Amino acid sequence: MSKNLTTRSEDYSKWYNELVVKADLAENSGVRGCMVIKPYGYAIWEKMQGELDRKFKETGHQNAYFPLFVPKSMFEAEEKNAEGFAKECAIVTHYRLKNDPDKPGKLMVDPNAKLEEELIVRPTSEAIIWSTYKGWVQSYRDLPLLINQWANVVRWEMRTRLFLRTAEFLWQEGHTAHATREEAVEESEKMMNVYADFAENFMAIPVVRGIKTETERFAGAEETYCIEALMQDGKALQAGTSHFLGQNFAKAFDVKFANAEGTQEYVWGTSWGVSTRLMGALVMTHSDDKGLVLPPNLAPIQVVIVPIHKTDEQLDQITAEVNVLTAQLQKLGVSVKFDNRTTQKPGFKFAEWELKGVPVRIAIGPKDLENGTFEIARRDTATKEVVSKDGIANYISDLLEQIQKDLFNTALEYRNSHITKVENFEEFKSVLNDKGGFVSAHWDGTAATEERIQELTKATIRCIPLDAVEEVGTCVFTGNPSTKRVLFAKAY
Amino acid sequence: MSKNLTTRSEDYSKWYNELVVKADLAENSGVRGCMVIKPYGYAIWEKMQGELDRKFKETGHQNAYFPLFVPKSMFEAEEKNAEGFAKECAIVTHYRLKNDPDKPGKLMVDPNAKLEEELIVRPTSEAIIWSTYKGWVQSYRDLPLLINQWANVVRWEMRTRLFLRTAEFLWQEGHTAHATREEAVEESEKMMNVYADFAENFMAIPVVRGIKTETERFAGAEETYCIEALMQDGKALQAGTSHFLGQNFAKAFDVKFANAEGTQEYVWGTSWGVSTRLMGALVMTHSDDKGLVLPPNLAPIQVVIVPIHKTDEQLDQITAEVNVLTAQLQKLGVSVKFDNRTTQKPGFKFAEWELKGVPVRIAIGPKDLENGTFEIARRDTATKEVVSKDGIANYISDLLEQIQKDLFNTALEYRNSHITKVENFEEFKSVLNDKGGFVSAHWDGTAATEERIQELTKATIRCIPLDAVEEVGTCVFTGNPSTKRVLFAKAY
Structure with a gap:
């Protein structure tokens, strides 16, 4: 808190890197290219997960879990996909460490524990999943398969940046199998639309829906649908992709079904995913020189209340008022934090919650006690107003909705003008x-x-x-x- | 469905293996020792996750995410822990594949892409987390750190069995840091109690709370608390552990804090976890020769309704009744499936839902239409009764609660008598x-x-x-x- 953020106009990239760390979203780990997602950042990711998961289930998908590892022979079965990921994958070759005879207390890879076949840490799971689907699909009655997986994946990127490009990241990957081309295309488009709806109406990030050129297409896909967002520095960010896989993986893994007439046909596939990269998009769509700006839908704390007092007696009176308000707000589903730390001054607290992007800050001091009011400050517009405590809970709940809309509209205006x-x-x-x-x-x-x-x-x-x-x-x-x-x- | 399960008395182990696969919980994958958790099994795991996550948050913990990989030098820093896991870990040594010049279309590990330092796929995350905590803790004001992670881990087991022992499994691992020994011991005990409460009151699995002997203790812990369950075949299953780590990891990773007097002290730690192994415990506590028996709290489908009809007109009438009942049940938070497949006969459906452990089955036929009744069958006791449709939703909701209790009591009786x-x-x-x-x-x-x-x-x-x-x-x-x-x- 003591040091200010680099401003966006000074150095956008530096601003981003600093903000992600200072706002407690994530930090670099002791493992090259891998990040630690800190509790505050993870709480935002959990909100994204919750909403996406709801949408996936609403559209008929079920979650499942497939292995982290892909044997090399399985990995290379779909050639284009393999080629696309071969240059950036982590490879497990051994399964045991032993004491290093030359260095007491140290371990070394046991050369006698070499795997017969190398295992690739999944960069994406088409190969392992389609090799499984072979056993799950016999007849048209087994289709469609509508499966999603929440998982970690690894792509050995050389230049990494928190959330935007990390060697390991978290994501969800949907993998579906269909009896017809039309159905698979429809699914790919549907999931692109689910993503777009999520980005716009939940994250307040406007996106363009489109298809990728052949050059930019997912390795192994026949068509890649995408949603593209625009960051504050004028650079685009691919926020989600949905692939129509044709019969490529079905052919590579021999996944056939008997149609209603009893004829064997290859299955049609799709896959689609969004990742912790969305955290980066969130930061670079809404935040400002003072720190994060979080849309209320994603804010782990939607309202923070800071007491301003000189005496313990005042703090007691304030606490009584705050307890009433907190109960009212929680009833309306609003998450509230009462920052009654005595170790920090109000100004410090204001700056901290500003940095962390809490959408609404409420202050209450002796004057407010006298007048029956609270001071309400919006994080996004930096505007303040003094509001009577009567009906204030509903007022705040409505204000949060308004902030959510305003953030989207501000971002949309910027995007449209760019x-x-x-x-x-x-x-x-x-x-x-x-x-x-x-x-x-x-x-x-x-x-x-x-x-x-x-x-x-x-x-x-x-x-x-x-x-x-x-x-x-x-x-x-x-x-x-x-x-x-x-x-x-x-x-x- | 066509083939019967091996019975428990014939071969308990075979019964378990068959049931896990036939009931669509999980199956072996094309990757040695790694399982695929199928949608039905995963839906049960999600219910466990949801309840545990709620309990962790209720007790003040936050989720975060740490890297999948642990560099060898970090892994070996806490010697006992390293020694405990060294013999069963997957090791990443390379980061790139290339085309195999001798085999067109095949890939090989690129010998020029060897990592400077090998990476261990986490078998547990103490090392990576404590190396991170070093940066998070300076003063007593930073303590306690109460963090949980939902993750996959890998232990290279030679003999694997679905859920019970797999090379990769899913779990949660809590890692906390405290200013005093007392606080850390209290946390370890608290989390053992959270697990015991979860096992007994949510999974209907009675457990013994205890501490491990030194031989059985977690590598790197000073004390391991555990909950132990008893399976139907008389074998015990460790269902969860909570470790008091003393200052072992704090010393290995130099995690110190300044106490209120300004003196530097090492931090005290705990870690605790439960895994997809609980799925195995669930199966072997309640199920029978006809298939799974699921406690209502964990059942993805709590009530299945099977229509019995000869004419389309009858089916229409039944559907109308079922729609009313379904709406009533859903209002009470009961999950219902109406199995109106026309491709299968009622007997087939009965057997299928029996195998899958749905707690309550409702059948409705022409007689029921006439009499305004439904036939209700309990999965656990195989008892049936005909119940008037008036007030039936509440009746079923109460019945589900009763079944949950009865399953626990039956298991408790068995356990106590053993x-x-x-x-x-x-x-x-x-x-x-x-x-x-x-x-x-x-x-x-x-x-x-x-x-x-x-x-x-x-x-x-x-x-x-x-x-x-x-x-x-x-x-x-x-x-x-x-x-x-x-x-x-x-x-x-």
Whole structure:
């Protein structure tokens, strides 16, 4: 608390790194690239999990759990998927340590305990799950399989950043199997929409729904749907993906079913996931130079109450008032913390809860006791007002709803004002560099152009928006004909 | 469904293995020693998680998440703990695969991607967590730290059995840090009691609370508290442990705090955990030759309704009645499934839900329509009765509570009748072999005697019960003096 945060305009990246640690969300661990998610950060993740899990179950999915490890031969069965993840996976080769004869008190890998086959720590679970589905699917009556897993996965990233890119991260991965292509496509789209709804209405993060280009597609998928968010620094962040897998994994793992006519067919698949990366998106959508700003839906503490007093007697009177209010608020489902620490002054407490993004702060002092009022401060707008204690609980409950909406609308306004149409490559570059955000441009549909643009500008095609309108145009780079605009951006 | 289960008297172990698979709880995976927890099994585990998590939070704990991997040098810092787990751990040595030049389409471990330091896949997280706590604790004001983690862990067991002993399993592990020995001991005991309460009042599994002998103690602990359950075959199962760690990990990881006087002291620790092993305990406490028997608290489906009809018109009428009842039951928080599949006959459905342990089955046929009744069958007692539809929802809700209690009492009776006091070694052996269960015997307190008894009988000391009374006695094996009886048993 003693040191101020780096401001966003000074150094956005540094601001983010500092904020994540200072607000007690996460920190780097003693294990390269792996993070510790601290209790305050984990409490936010739990709220995300709770809401997502509810949505998955509501749409007919069930949770299950599959092994952490994938034997190498299983891992390589779907070639494109294997190729996509081979360069960044942690590999278990031995199963025992022994005392190091040369170094008393130290251990060493026991060379006699080498695994017959190496095990890959799952970077994603298609391989292990489809190898299991083979045993679960015989007939069309066994379909669809609608399964989700909450798990940790490992991708050996060389450059890591808390939440955004870590060697180990937490996520959920849905894996479904269907009798027809249409059903699988429908499922992929449905889950993209579930994610979009979650991001917008629960996290207050506006997103663009779209499909990925072939270059950006998930390794092993026929189509990748995505939701793309825009961070405050003008960079995009992929917030969730949903893949139509075609019959790729069914073929790789020989998962067939007998249709109603008794003919054997390969199953159609999807997979979809969001991860602790969303924590990064949350921070970079709403927070400010004073710290976190949390949407009420995600705030572990929605209301903090700070007493302002000089005497113990005053504190007793305040406590009595606070107990009444707390009970009223809890009845309305609002989570409240009464910060009655005597070791810290009010100013210190204000700064701490500001840093931690508590949506509403209530202060109560001797004047308030006299007048029957509380002082209410909004974290997002930094506005204060003095409110009579009569009916204040409902007032606060409504205020939390209002804050949730306002945060979304503020983010939406920013996002909308940062989708810029450009007609040529000079404009493309200047918008990208000066303003940032999504650049809406015509593209000739080739991977070569996409790659060349990336080399020159670091911008990638974030998605082909689902609501893109057909229009006659020419590729911003090659001048070749194009029928749709796509969204480019620099991205996390 | 077509094949019957092996009966418990035929082969208890085979019965268990078959039941876990046939009831869709779990199955072996393509990865040695690792299981797939199927949706039905996972739904039961989720109910356990939900209740435990509530209890942990109620007692002031917060969830957090720590890395999956532990660098070797960190792993070996607490020597006893390292020694205890060194022989059964999965070790990551490389971080990349590459194309195998000799085998097109195959991958191999890239020898150029060897880690500088090997990473152990956590068998338990004391090391990584205490290395983190070093950064979290400076002063007595930072204590206590009351943290829990839901995670997967890996112990490279050679002989595995679904839920009971798997290379990877799911668990929660609490890790707390305190300013005083007394506080840490109190926490260890409190969490043992939380587990006991959970086992008895939520899972309907009676347990003995006790402490482990030095031989059976957790590696790195000063005291291990445990809850011990008794399975139907007379073997004991350790259902949960809570460890008082003393200052062992604080010393190994240099975790000190300044006390109120400003003096540096080492922190006192505890850790405690229960795992998916509890699923095995659940199966072996309540189930029978026809399949699972689930306590209502843990049943993903508490009530199944099977229509019995010859005509579509009858089915329509039945459905109308069922819809009314379902709404009433759901209002009371009872989970209901209406099994209106037309592809299966009632007898098949009865057998299926019996196998899956649904506590209450309701059947409704044309006669019931006429009489305004339902037929209610209890899974646990196999008793049936015909009940008028008036007030039936409350009747069922009460019945579920009754079943929960009855299951506990039945298990308690069995357990109590299987604690047998013996006064000499001949008796000890004959009780152990003929009757099984806990053998309550005097022991001279030495590890040598404990070991010798295990060699001769395969029985281990499950615990020194907390409620053991002081009495003058002589060791059942050596005849040396003893002041307390301990519980021996063969164990899972």
